[in-house]
Amino acid sequence: MRDENGKVEFLQGNEACAEGAIAAGCRFFAGYPITPSTEIAERMSARLPEVGGVYVQMEDEIASLAAVIGASWAGVKAMTATSGPGFSLMQEHMGYAVMTETPCVVVNIQRGGPSTGQPTKASQGDVMQARWGSHGDYEVVALSPYDVQEMFDLTVECFNWAETLRVPAVLLADEVVGHMRERVVLREDVETVDRELPPEGEEVERPFPLEPDDLVPPMPVFGRGHRVHVTGLTHDERGYPCTDDPEVHRKLVRRLCNKVRKRAGEIHESVGYDFIERDSDIALVAYGGCARTVLEAAEEAGVTVFRPKVIHPFDEGLVRRLLDGYEVLVVEMNLGQYYEMVKMALDPDCVHLLGYPGGYPPTPERVVEEVERLGG
Amino acid sequence: MRIEVRIAGFGGQGVILAGVVLGRAAAVYEGLEAVQTQSYGPEARGGASRSDVIVSDEEKIMFPYVREPDHLVVMSQEAYDKYIGDVKSDGLVVYDSTLVEPSRGDVEHVGVPATEKAEEELGLRIVANMIMLGAYRELTDIVSFDSLRNAVMDSVPPGTEETNEKALRLGAELAEGGAD
Known part of the structure; x- marks a missing residue:
């Protein structure tokens, strides 16, 4: 039909996520199947060979994201999919992808944690891990779908923002x-x-410029005649390790953050959100x-509701514009992670948590019971 | 119209597939709203595996889980015993009378000898799920026969289409006998 x-x-x-990836142009998947994400690997293993892509089942999640990063530097759109324990193992390479400015998509079908937790059950416990699970200062894009259509659509968006910003983008599903x-x-x-590429065969003298601080440089992927050094160490503009110059580190890390932060509003507007306004003093957020x-x-309950699709980068201005003046109730399947961000944007006394x-x-x-308790 | 259906049995009977087919018939071929969920992991092993479908001709189904099924289609005693208490009073229970002995009083029961007839008439025990689905459709008219058949054709392995369609039709005939 x-x-x-x-x-x-x-x-x-x-399954829709896998189809979205194929539609977005993904042609490489490396992963280690884990409940409740396994069907993504399963479908990619069937679909990628049909479209000339490559599927690799790796020995673990650390290697999976490493392979994805390598594929991306070879010029291919690449993805992996996992859940809680696997996402924890991937944190090392989340940082490496950020530092090397490697576009890639990491799907996390969240399950109950910490640790192996509840393999077959849903959770939203990885909201903060998606943002800062690796060490150091950085920003990523993380999108959260609420239905099967959005599993398709937001997977496409993850690829588009990963390519636009040269960052790992997380499909933070459940x-x-x-x-x-x-x-x-x-x-x-x-x-x-x-992703923007430099002209083929031309020497790229400054593959990792330090300024301006919101710049996304063209990516001199391998196999197109560029010579480039790629490292997780703090590097100078040529890409070579430069670990003892405080100014180089400051500028590099500021740029890695600002290229995402400065576009938070644009990302929210482009990906979209639901805001259903009702005549009420209470607003729900989920x-x-x-x-x-x-x-x-x-x-x-006849109350206002805000549903973001973009979880990271958080757009304080948007949240303030939409929700200032409301008694806000954040409902999430964790003990208050998105809630903490909302509290920082608004009068914290007006922000409540289920x-x-x-x-x-x-x-x-x-939830209606909780609204009534708030006086709604 | 908003109907919550639970299809349950033991692992291997194809109750998950039956739910997927029903949801597919409704969502793809009837243009209805439909959501399907199922038991996973330890919950799905052994005696009571379930596949839940919500079908609606109104707006998008938000909360996706079945809480109080209007209809239960059940193919094992253990699943019957586990889920019969959830069914709405005056709800409909369609059970495989080869394997299930019903006990609850305030719901409508329709027995269909699906496993027995699958073996006797089609020589294949594993199509009992399609007999149950055909019978359930006949009793409720939740989707058209054609929609259900199309969804089955999309979902079964190549080469088994004819047997599965026969099973659907056999189920419909068996259901015409009506309630106990």
Whole structure:
């Protein structure tokens, strides 16, 4: 069955994610299957050979992201998919991807943690890990889908922002949307972005410029005649290690952060968000699979609701514009991670939390009860 | 119209596939809203595996989980015992009468000898799930027969289409006998 945009399917979120990756131009996947993300690896292993891509099952998650980074430097759009324990193992290379400015996509179908936690159950416990799970100062893009269509669409967006900004982009999904099946249109009209490349064969003298501080330099990928040194050490503009000059380190790290931070507003506007305004003093905030509960509860209770799709970079200005003056209730499947960011943007006394780890989102009734307790 | 359906049995009977097919028929071929979820891991092993489907002709289904099924399609005693208490009173329970002895009073029961007839008439025990699905559709008209058949054709291995379609039709015939 087809509609005007593409094939209409009834798929799991994980399957839709794999299809989104293929549509975005991903041609390399390296991974180590883990519940509840395994269907992504499974489908990529079937689909990539059909489109001339490469699938590699690696020995672990550390190697998986290493292979993805290598593929990206060979000029290919590359992805891996994992869940909690695997995402923890990948943190070393999240930092390496940031420092080497390697566009790539890391899908995290969040399950209950810490540690091996609840393999088959949903969680949103990796919100802060997605931002700063590796060491050092950095910023990434992380997007959170709430249905199967967005598992497709936001995977495409992750590739586009990874390529635009030369950062690892995280599809920060959860078991709710990863495993549920819904109608999805496998769009054939997707807009894709490719990283900017320097002219072929030309010497690139400054592959890693230090200024201006929001610059995304063209990527001199291997195999196109460029000679370039790529290192996780603090490097000078030529890419060579330079670990003892404080000014070089300051400028480099500032640029790595600012190229993402300065575009937070643009990323939110481009990816989009839901804001349903109702005549009420209370506003609910939720994202991902948990937002399905909260959108239903907000309608029942007649209160305003905000559903971001972009989790990182956080846009304080947007949150302030939309939510200032409300009593805000953040509902998430953890003990308050996005909540902390919202609290920093608003009067903290007006920001409340329904933190709900355990494996399932709360029911709409449970959220309505909490709204009533706040006086809604 | 908003209907919550639970299809349950033991691992290997194809109850997950039955739910996926039903959801697919509704979402792809009828243009209805549909969400399917299922048990995973230790919960899905052994005696009681389940596949839940919500079908609606109204707006997008938000909270995706079945809490109080309107309909239970059940193919093992253990699954019956585990899930019968969740069914809405006056709900519909379609059970495989080869394997399940019903016990609850305030719901409508329809017995379908799916496993027995799958072996006797089709020589294949594993299509009992499609007999149950055909019977369930006939009793509820939740989707059209054609939509269900299309969804089955999309979902079963090549070479098995004919047997699966026969199983759907056999289920529909068996259901015409009506409630106990």
